[in-house]
Amino acid sequence: MRISALAAAADVPLATVKYYLREGLLHPGTATSATQASYDETHVRRIRVIRALTGPVGLSVQQARTILGLIDDPGVDLYATLGRAVGALPPSVEAPTSDDPDPFPRARAALAALGQVYDPQFAAVAQLEAALAATEAAGMPLSDDRLLEYGRRLREIAAFDLERMPHEPHAAVEYTVLGTALYEPVILALRRLAHQDVASRRELG
């Protein structure tokens, strides 16, 4: 398959395929001559993953490159790999100043209330802190009972996710990293739709 066939198969403009190659999101084809290379199904699949990540998931090309890099070449430690992947996911928050004795007061309190263990280095802690700070700044702080409700339901979802994790290490990384990112838009859409469903039932009942 030549580059124009690849572009057609993945349904993206040729110039965009060239752009992904240049940016290192897409692995080069195997060169068959000085001005020709051939591409295969792995390239088509890769482009589809790139579009999924930069589209619904909302990643920048830079973030997508990081995520894809982790899948292609995961470290030995699945936990550390997932940590790096979560750090690349939006919302990106900058690391706190290292001399701050309590950089995440809201997140710390919330996780304590939930009884959850966590690694303060994990990017999601800073993300939770920023999200909680935003709710307060906007005048709608997260109440304790809401935190408990959300935390409980999301832990049930997380437990389900982990039950389905493949055993083979490479597949596990791909499942975990892509599953974290790809299912998030589904979760948000389902909550928005559930609001509508619950509201309509309440009106009628």
Add this chain to the structure above:
Amino acid sequence: MRISALAAAADVPLATVKYYLREGLLHPGTATSATQASYDETHVRRIRVIRALTGPVGLSVQQARTILGLIDDPGVDLYATLGRAVGALPPSVEAPTSDDPDPFPRARAALAALGQVYDPQFAAVAQLEAALAATEAAGMPLSDDRLLEYGRRLREIAAFDLERMPHEPHAAVEYTVLGTALYEPVILALRRLAHQDVASRRELG
């Protein structure tokens, strides 16, 4: 309070306050002379909401303007207002061609499986369709049991949200619109952290 005091109180650059005024995200102060206007606490709060929406929630200035406009001036119909608000939230998906007999096959099947009623005009339907299409394109389609699990937990969360909705109409709009947007980053962060917590318990146990 003059404009520089407002900028200091809300902790944003003065030039940015002027930008928000120009873009219509922030209501003008009351003019006290040809070159002076005075601002109050409502302006400070508004800027905080703007920063919350354009920061952790990840809205563009354009999207934030739409959301804020709906809160300021909601229609008589809460349902329609929420629908418009959800349409302004990312991920933005374009409306399907009107002559397509079945524009949302995946979302339709998913909502049928969940037994949920929905309005096909509701933007979240198109968002769910795009999110499901992305999972398939990336080679990780959402299985039926996962859909059921996610749908059930999110409906529980949605029911909780609605229970806490204020009765006064204006407060209800603000709660619903801001609550949908502001709590989403919290939900994603909590899922990411729950993965870590559940995984660590599993290893130890």
Add this chain to the structure above:
DNA sequence: TGTGATTGGATAGTGTTACTCTCCAATACT
């Protein structure tokens, strides 16, 4: 009452991002 700072407002400039366009010489097809 002078005088330096600040104001609201308008206009233009900046850096980033995700493409998109244009060229090019070197093949490939017919």
Add this chain to the structure above:
DNA sequence: AGTATTGGAGAGTAACACTATCCAATCACA
């Protein structure tokens, strides 16, 4: 033989969220 397409490089573009510069009209204080 001649037209078309290729991979690759470079520059261009449009949108975005500020940010900087100006300006004449006040204002605040000495």
